[in-house]
Amino acid sequence: MQKRVVFNNRLLPYALLAPQILVTAVFFFWPAGQAIYQSAFIPDPFGLKSQFVGFGNFEFLFSDPYYLASFQTTAVFSAAVTLLSMGAALWLAVMADRIIKGSGAYRTLLIWPYAVAPAIAGVLWLFMFNPNVGLVAWYLNAIGYDWNHVLNDGEAMGLVVVASAWRQISYNFLFFLAGLQAIPRSVIEAAAIDGASFWKRFWTIVFPLLSPTTFFLLVVNIVYAFFETFGVIHTITGGGPQQATTILVYKVYADGFIGQDLGSSAAQSVVLLVVVGLLTVVQFRYVERKVHY
Amino acid sequence: MAQIAFSNLRKSYGKTEVIHGVDTHIEDGELIVIVGPSGCGKSTLLRMVAGLETVTSGEIRIDDRVVNKLEPRERDIAMVFQNYALYPHMSVFDNMAYGLKIAKVPQAEIRERVAVAAKMLELEPFLERKPRQLSGGQRQRVAMGRAIVRKPAVFLFDEPLSNLDAKLRVQMRVEIKTLQRRLGVTSLYVTHDQVEAMTLADRIIVMNGGVAEQIGTPLAVYEKPATTFVGGFIGSPPMNFLSVERLQGSGLAASFGEAAPALAKTVGVRPEHLSFCGEGQAAWSGELVIVEALGAETLAHVRLDDGEVIIVRLDGGRTAPVGESRVHVTCEADKLHFFGADEKRID
Amino acid sequence: MSGMVEKRGIGTWLTHMSLIAGIAAICFPIYLAFVASTVTQQEIARPPMPLLPGPHFLENYGTALSQGINSPVWLMLMNSSVMALGIAIGKIAISILSAYAIVYFRFPFRMVFFWLIFLTLMLPVEVRIVPTYEVAAGFGMLNSYSGLILPLIASATATFLFRQFFLTVPDELIEAARVDGAGPIRFFVDILLPMSRTNIAALFVILFIYGWNQYLWPLLITTKPEMNTIVMGIKQMFPSGDDVAEWPVIMATALMAMLPPVAVVVFMQGLFVKGLVDTEK
Numbered sequence: 066m067q068k069r070v071v072f073n074n075r076l077l078p079y080a081l082l083a084p085q086i087l088v089t090a091v092f093f094f095w096p097a098g099q100a101i102y103q104s105a106f107i108p109d110p111f112g113l114k115s116q117f118v119g120f121g122n123f124e125f126l127f128s129d130p131y132y133l134a135s136f137q138t139t140a141v142f143s144a145a146v147t148l149l150s151m152g153a154a155l156w157l158a159v160m161a162d163r164i165i166k167g168s169g170a171y172r173t174l175l176i177w178p179y180a181v182a183p184a185i186a187g188v189l190w191l192f193m194f195n196p197n198v199g200l201v202a203w204y205l206n207a208i209g210y211d212w213n214h215v216l217n218d219g220e221a222m223g224l225v226v227v228a229s230a231w232r233q234i235s236y237n238f239l240f241f242l243a244g245l246q247a248i249p250r251s252v253i254e255a256a257a258i259d260g261a262s263f264w265k266r267f268w269t270i271v272f273p274l275l276s277p278t279t280f281f282l283l284v285v286n287i288v289y290a291f292f293e294t295f296g297v298i299h300t301i302t303g304g305g306p307q308q309a310t311t312i313l314v315y316k317v318y319a320d321g322f323i324g325q326d327l328g329s330s331a332a333q334s335v336v337l338l339v340v341v342g343l344l345t346v347v348q349f350r351y352v353e354r355k356v357h358y
Numbered sequence: 359m360a361q362i363a364f365s366n367l368r369k370s371y372g373k374t375e376v377i378h379g380v381d382t383h384i385e386d387g388e389l390i391v392i393v394g395p396s397g398c399g400k401s402t403l404l405r406m407v408a409g410l411e412t413v414t415s416g417e418i419r420i421d422d423r424v425v426n427k428l429e430p431r432e433r434d435i436a437m438v439f440q441n442y443a444l445y446p447h448m449s450v451f452d453n454m455a456y457g458l459k460i461a462k463v464p465q466a467e468i469r470e471r472v473a474v475a476a477k478m479l480e481l482e483p484f485l486e487r488k489p490r491q492l493s494g495g496q497r498q499r500v501a502m503g504r505a506i507v508r509k510p511a512v513f514l515f516d517e518p519l520s521n522l523d524a525k526l527r528v529q530m531r532v533e534i535k536t537l538q539r540r541l542g543v544t545s546l547y548v549t550h551d552q553v554e555a556m557t558l559a560d561r562i563i564v565m566n567g568g569v570a571e572q573i574g575t576p577l578a579v580y581e582k583p584a585t586t587f588v589g590g591f592i593g594s595p596p597m598n599f600l601s602v603e604r605l606q607g608s609g610l611a612a613s614f615g616e617a618a619p620a621l622a623k624t625v626g627v628r629p630e631h632l633s634f635c636g637e638g639q640a641a642w643s644g645e646l647v648i649v650e651a652l653g654a655e656t657l658a659h660v661r662l663d664d665g666e667v668i669i670v671r672l673d674g675g676r677t678a679p680v681g682e683s684r685v686h687v688t689c690e691a692d693k694l695h696f697f698g699a700d701e702k703r704i705d
Numbered sequence: 706m707s708g709m710v711e712k713r714g715i716g717t718w719l720t721h722m723s724l725i726a727g728i729a730a731i732c733f734p735i736y737l738a739f740v741a742s743t744v745t746q747q748e749i750a751r752p753p754m755p756l757l758p759g760p761h762f763l764e765n766y767g768t769a770l771s772q773g774i775n776s777p778v779w780l781m782l783m784n785s786s787v788m789a790l791g792i793a794i795g796k797i798a799i800s801i802l803s804a805y806a807i808v809y810f811r812f813p814f815r816m817v818f819f820w821l822i823f824l825t826l827m828l829p830v831e832v833r834i835v836p837t838y839e840v841a842a843g844f845g846m847l848n849s850y851s852g853l854i855l856p857l858i859a860s861a862t863a864t865f866l867f868r869q870f871f872l873t874v875p876d877e878l879i880e881a882a883r884v885d886g887a888g889p890i891r892f893f894v895d896i897l898l899p900m901s902r903t904n905i906a907a908l909f910v911i912l913f914i915y916g917w918n919q920y921l922w923p924l925l926i927t928t929k930p931e932m933n934t935i936v937m938g939i940k941q942m943f944p945s946g947d948d949v950a951e952w953p954v955i956m957a958t959a960l961m962a963m964l965p966p967v968a969v970v971v972f973m974q975g976l977f978v979k980g981l982v983d984t985e986k
Contacts, residue, residue: 068808068809068872068876068879069410069876069880070410070876070879070880070883071809071810071879072809072810072888072889073810073811074810074889075812077806077810077889077890078806078807078810078815079806079812081802081803081805081806081810082802082803082806082807082818084798084799084802084803085799085800085803085822085859085864086803086818086821086822088799088855088856088859089821089822089825091840092837092840092841092855092856093824093825093859094821094824095836095840096836096837096839096840097836099836099839099840100833100835103835103836153727156723156727157723157724157727160720160723160724160727161724163716163720164717164720164721164724171724171728172974173971173974174728174732175727175728175731176970176974176977176978177967177970177971178735179914179970180914180918180963180966180967180969180970181735181918181963181966181967182917182918182920182936182962182966183918183920184918184920184936184937184939184940185918185936185939185959185962185963186734188939188955188959189734189735189737189738189959190734192734192737192738192741192952192955192956193734193737197750197752197949198749198752198949198952199752200752200753200754202752203752203753204753231731231734234731236981239978239981240982263716292829292831292832295831295920295921296918296920296921296936299920299921299940300939300940314831314832317832317834317835318834318921321834321835322835322838330835331835331836334832334833334834334835334836337831337832338832338833341829341832345826405880408880408884409883409884410880410883429883430880430883430884431883431884431885431886437880437881437884439877439880439881440877441875441877442877443875443877443878443880444881445878445882445895446900447896447899448899456885456887456895457884457885460885460887460891461886504885
């Protein structure tokens with residue numbers, strides 16, 4: 066798409082672009098280049114010299130059981146967060162879509178958790194499940210379940226998943242509701258006249274028509290789980306116990322800032338760049354498809 | 359007040375030439391309508407005058423000043439756009455005053471000029487409203503007002519009525535004509551509607567495929583179309599076209615078949631110049647397909663023996679021969695238009 | 706309203722019940738945090754904690770605001786406000802300018818710039834965290850507002866949003882403006898900017914929340930407690946080792962940390978929804 070008529074100034078467009086390009090170059094491209102560059106070196110322990118190792122950091126990375134475990138952790142975590150938050154949101158959206166009066170009020174009550182920072186969400190859930198003082202942990206104890214996510218891998222994972230999904234339900238709910246409301250009523254009514262029950266209609270008509278929204282949310286939720294849940298994990302588990310909740314992004318941080326292993330951290334950044342690239346391509350495909358509808 | 363001259367005006371986009379050399383001279387105070395089908399280059403021509411499109415070659419002069427390279431604001435023009443192009447966030451007053459403010463006209467004078475234009479266009483009650491609070495006709499008037507307050511040497515209209523409903527279009531057409539007469543400003547008016555062209559214009563430029571096929575007064579264009587295209591485009595229903603061979607083989611051959619110029623390829627005849635007759639005088643015979651009674655006129659569609667359909671226009675109330683499907687058509691010899699193989703008129 | 710076909714009696718009732726149950730489940734963590742922020746440390750330390758609010762609201766919030774644990778909450782709130790406003794305003798300003806250049810001008814390397822900006826979509830700060838930190842540290846930006854704000858204000862999303870919007874502005878408007886004698890700067894200030902008001906407001910709401918909720922970046926860039934933002938500062942309020950956390954103060958802080966963005970969402974719901982939908986196009 067282009068404008069039929071444009072202005073002809075020579076220098077003005079560059080001046081208008083300058084701020085964004087400058088910030089982008091300094092804080093995006095330069096660091097990204099640095100990450101790629103550093104990924105080919107191992108600094109000596111005193112940070113005085115670096116030794117060129119080519120793909121050595123990557124070889125090391127992919128033979129590191131902790132890193133491979135982190136991949137698996139990320140996959141499990143992302144899948145669980147996406148499923149839980151989308152499932153809950155879809156259920157609520159279908160319910161909200163069924164009622165005519167008052168759906169606005171329900172919407173207001175359901176969308177605000179989106180504004181809660183992941184780190185704050187982490188603190189709220191940590192408080193409920195804290196093994197010493199947490200209310201839920203105490204009740205679990207009372208019915209004979211010994212909750213301690215500080216020691217138990219599965220419980221730790223469960224907690225960060227729930228806390229991460231909790232905040233994302235709002236977002237998914239909003240888009241599912243909009244998607245549902247965009248489905249032409251006549252289609253549903255035709256199915257009803259054909260004798261399909263509510264759930265029959267839902268699975269054979271509504272859900273397929275909702276698939277563009279679902280696919281879009283799938284990508285968005287995976288991106289969220291990959292990159293934006295750092296705050297949840299950092300506040301609740303710190304990646305533990307024994308790295309059971311160390312997702313890729315957390316590992317970049319932990320190795321780079323706590324472990325001070327810059328070469329490995331840089332190599333991990335490059336791997337993440339590739340992951341983001343792939344996700345963006347998928348997202349782009351989706352956008353293209355939407356345009357062609 | 360200004361004269362405008364185009365000399366060998368051309369426009370290309372990349373390698374594609376879309377205006378193939380237009381020459382004309384527009385007198386002071388004239389209202390010129392550029393008419394043609396979509397894609398004929400009429401809007402491009404107008405936008406070149408406005409300075410919104412660059413000139414590839416040739417010259418545009420406004421009052422002996424070559425304006426090819428001037429910015430729109432330096433050309434002393436004002437333009438009314440098809441979708442009005444009103445600034446949606448500004449009031450009617452601000453819309454009309456914006457150009458004057460940029461030109462640093464003193465506040466008092468701006469108010470004065472807007473007030474005069476608003477009165478002329480009956481917009482006074484709406485000056486504080488936003489464009490979205492106005493009807494289509496009122497928006498149209500604001501767009502005109504914006505042009506008027508500038509007191510330009512030239513008005514440019516780019517299909518200004520095409521977004522209005524049919525009834526309003528007729529009313530606004532009259533208003534534009536009256537206003538232009540009153541202000542006496544040289545105007546270029548682009549439309550695809552030949553009725554609008556006929557009713558508004560002092561002279562018409564008929565464009566087709568980037569070429570000005572004919573330039574002349576509405577009646578001249580109607581009565582002596584320079585090309586088959588003009589004959590077909592101007593007039594509703596359009597001119598009927600038949601091959602000269604058919605004329606020569608017809609009953610008219612004896613009376614004026616020889617009158618056809620040697621090079622003539624096509625003969626054109628307006629529907630109103632055709633009439634039904636007995637078999638003896640028939641120029642053409644065929645089958646009556648359908649009769650459209652429109653009240654003031656009646657249109658009879660006749661399929662000739664070789665399948666070609668022509669339209670015969672009768673006065674309202676008169677009906678075509680009823681009950682017989684075979685009809686005979688004739689016309690007067692001097693109402694025939696002859697065109698050569700190049701589709702140009704031969705006199 | 707896809708469910709409108711079948712709606713009577715018990716079905717409607719069940720629908721409302723499941724919505725209310727869902728909302729209750731979603732709101733419960735916040736409610737519990739509120740209760741915790743109105744009771745004493747002793748009440749929490751002896752579980753189960755009470756389920757109804759106590760009388761210590763003012764006391765706990767007062768302590769948090771004026772003293773906090775490492776640094777007073779009012780200071781962290783201020784830092785967060787500066788960062789969130791800086792990011793939102795900065796992003797909008799540089800994005801609208803670059804979108805204007807890309808849509809309304811033709812110049813050499815236009816598409817190169819377009820793709821340079823587009824590529825940043827693929828580079829969330831979390832991915833390039835270490836080198837970005839080094840660059841910021843190299844500029845002496847640690848513990849400064851510019852360090853909190855500048856690295857986060859380049860945004861392809863905002864640029865694209867404005868580009869999309871500009872492309873929907875009718876061509877005739879720029880033509881009319883040129884005939885009226887407006888140059889590029891006047892056209893931008895007098896016409897394009899006022900027409901973009903709603904888009905700017907919607908984007909502002911989204912970006913304010915984005916900026917306010919930043920966690921990892923402030924965690925790295927601020928080492929002094931007086932530069933902490935509230936969202937990252939809350940983590941610093943937990944004691945290291947086995948000491949018992951001061952839950953009432955922490956929970957009061959958590960509620961104050963979520964109040965501004967939640968208020969923005971609730972009170973500017975229309976703009977918020979528009980912003981969300983726009984930025985995900």
